[in-house]
Amino acid sequence: MAYEYIDRNLQSLKTRIEAACAACGRNPEDVRLIAVSKTNPVEAVRAMRALKQLDFGENKVQELVPKMEALEADKDIVWHMIGTLQSNKIKYIADRVDWIHSVPKLKALKEINKRAGQAGRIINVLIQVNISDENQKSGCEPDDLPALLEVADSMANLKVRGLMGMASFTDDEAIVRPQFRLLRVLLVQEQKKGYQNHVLTELSMGMTNDLEIAVQEGATMLRIGTALFGARDYD
Numbered sequence: 001m002a003y004e005y006i007d008r009n010l011q012s013l014k015t016r017i018e019a020a021c022a023a024c025g026r027n028p029e030d031v032r033l034i035a036v037s038k039t040n041p042v043e044a045v046r047a048m049r050a051l052k053q054l055d056f057g058e059n060k061v062q063e064l065v066p067k068m069e070a071l072e073a074d075k076d077i078v079w080h081m082i083g084t085l086q087s088n089k090i091k092y093i094a095d096r097v098d099w100i101h102s103v104p105k106l107k108a109l110k111e112i113n114k115r116a117g118q119a120g121r122i123i124n125v126l127i128q129v130n131i132s133d134e135n136q137k138s139g140c141e142p143d144d145l146p147a148l149l150e151v152a153d154s155m156a157n158l159k160v161r162g163l164m165g166m167a168s169f170t171d172d173e174a175i176v177r178p179q180f181r182l183l184r185v186l187l188v189q190e191q192k193k194g195y196q197n198h199v200l201t202e203l204s205m206g207m208t209n210d211l212e213i214a215v216q217e218g219a220t221m222l223r224i225g226t227a228l229f230g231a232r233d234y235d
């Protein structure tokens with residue numbers, strides 16, 4: 001059938017992650033795989049779920065919403081919003097999304113808190129930090145992170161669980177590694193502050209091309225699309 005390749009891809013990706021963990025003495029169970037299903041149909045998600053892969057990531061609200069609806073009966077799926085999120089679209093996902101990785105500012109935090117409250121839920125949030133310092137910047141500046149976490153600590157309907165970052169799009173390890181390392185340093189700094197509500201344990205970093213470096217630098221969540229579903233024609 002059409003999605004046989006998904007089985008092979010998942011197995012070889014797991015082998016790759018295990019090797020990356022072995023090389024730096026980490027337990028693969030501490031690295032959660034998020035299958036980035038963007039641009040792929042609901043059938044691809046179903047095929048992956050049948051293989052017991054249950055975490056899925058989407059980068060657009062207009063793709064996430066129909067997939068969450070189509071797979072409404074599959075309560076075991078954990079949905080991750082990983083893409084740049086306009087505050088006015090949070091209302092469309094707040095009743096089902098489990099994690100939002102890409103929260104860069106206070107306005108979005110307030111809106112998530114409000115909409116999650118209306119839905120009677122607590123949403124897991126990661127603060128996206130700009131670690132690559134490129135012109136197409138996304139994420140909050142490292143200097144702004146402490147103030148953001150301070151304010152968000154009193155928001156009852158979200159829980160900040162860690163940080164998310166995207167490295168520069170390059171094969172140059174000398175550029176990528178310090179970017180991931182910065183994210184970890186920031187997390188460790190914030191862990192020491194003893195927030196009331198946040199549970200700062202997660203580092204969402206690493207994609208198909210840089211997952212080994214991310215694992216070495218402490219990633220706890222890998223967001224992987226291409227290695228699982230093949231190359232995309234568009235994003």
Ligand SMILES: *Cc1c(COP(=O)(O)O)cnc(C)c1O
Nearest residue numbers: 036059082207208223224225226
């Ligand atoms: C598409 C996407 C990924 C996955 O990228 P691949 O290189 O296909 O593994 C990870 N994170 C975000 C935010 C994405 O948009």
